[in-house]
Amino acid sequence: MPQLQRITIASSQFHNQDITLTAEQQHYLCRVLRLQSGDRFIAMDGMGKWWLAQLAGTEAQVLQLISVETELTIAITLIVALPKGSGFDEIVRNCTELGVTCFAPVVSDRTLLNPSPQKLERWRRIAKEAAEQSERTTVPTILEPVPFSSSLSMVANEKYICEARGDYPHLLSCLEKKEDGESNFNNEKTIVIATGPEGGWTETEIEDAIKAGFQPVSLGRRILRAVTAPIVALSLVAAAHEI
């Protein structure tokens, strides 16, 4: 139902078939979107479920559960060395559209930015908006920034670290090899992928990642900006799992 407006509603706002709307949501639905009592919209819980809902004064009524399949069948965690300026905003927006499950912003040896707590709130708001716009059913999680070394212990079926310099295999060829291999029944496959800051990872960081089970990969022969690399990586991982 692409023509209906979508809005994220917290699970605590659902009471049987009724949804209580916050003042902000009422404003958005009635003033911004110009909906009136009786008009329909899509209520998303941000965790994979959509409901067809109908506006009724300052509340809304749930009409039915909607089946949507816009999510990937794998869980992707993106470890991103925070780029300078507002570059991470762009990464959150684009990679949410592309189906990422979790963002793990990290501070690496060459990271210049020291993010403020306000930034985290801002990134979460961007992720929510991008999930709505791209018709996703799940809003990606954004973890608090940690040192890169702390993120190396993440557990996943496949772990990749992208590096522009050096003669590493292309990410797409690694993904395709894995696709031909065994699939693990019942469990959702998990992929962790790390992209570096301006100036790239240090040699020590690459070595530590390899020791922690990361496969170093290339995203092509050209040097990508820190903001572009995660979008390219996500495009490839998503496509390899949707064809």
Next chain:
Amino acid sequence: MPQLQRITIASSQFHNQDITLTAEQQHYLCRVLRLQSGDRFIAMDGMGKWWLAQLAGTEAQVLQLISVETELTIAITLIVALPKGSGFDEIVRNCTELGVTCFAPVVSDRTLLNPSPQKLERWRRIAKEAAEQSERTTVPTILEPVPFSSSLSMVANEKYICEARGDYPHLLSCLEKKEDGESNFNNEKTIVIATGPEGGWTETEIEDAIKAGFQPVSLGRRILRAVTAPIVALSLVAAAHEI
């Protein structure tokens, strides 16, 4: 030689082993980059050739031709329905990094922007800068905006039009099928790929493209912004031809 600065020099500035530098280039090399006589840099002609050069006062000397292989082995023309605001700036920057050969901005039925001649100059400057940063040897061409219908007659080995709605095959699966097929010796393979504006292509536009030999394709199940779709398409085309 990643540590050396790169600068684009017009072919008219080369005289045997000497390069005459414009006032702007002198300012950039000496004031911005802080190079001094005797320091080396890379002179690119924007058409595929790099030279190692040495600054000598207000001129520079060519030391040797450098062999670089950052270009794709295919020629990709990207037809982009101009997005609103400065969205095309972002597309030019990202897709230049990803190896595009030619941008063909078009005005489609749902395009809102009517670009000014100044915009074209701006886009060409962005393409030049992005080519330098990503260590490409070729600066992509940017054509003057034309109506979408005029761009349909372009000749290429493969032509794709990306469409979010509808049940079309994934771009990556189409690319992989073609990869298995015949290769044409001697001639560089050419791919044309078209992405739509906010709100997508109209049905008539898709039908006209199909009649003109375009294969409609999907970029995944989520709805991508007009600015994100070309980056995803280019990521896939580049990767499919570099593995």
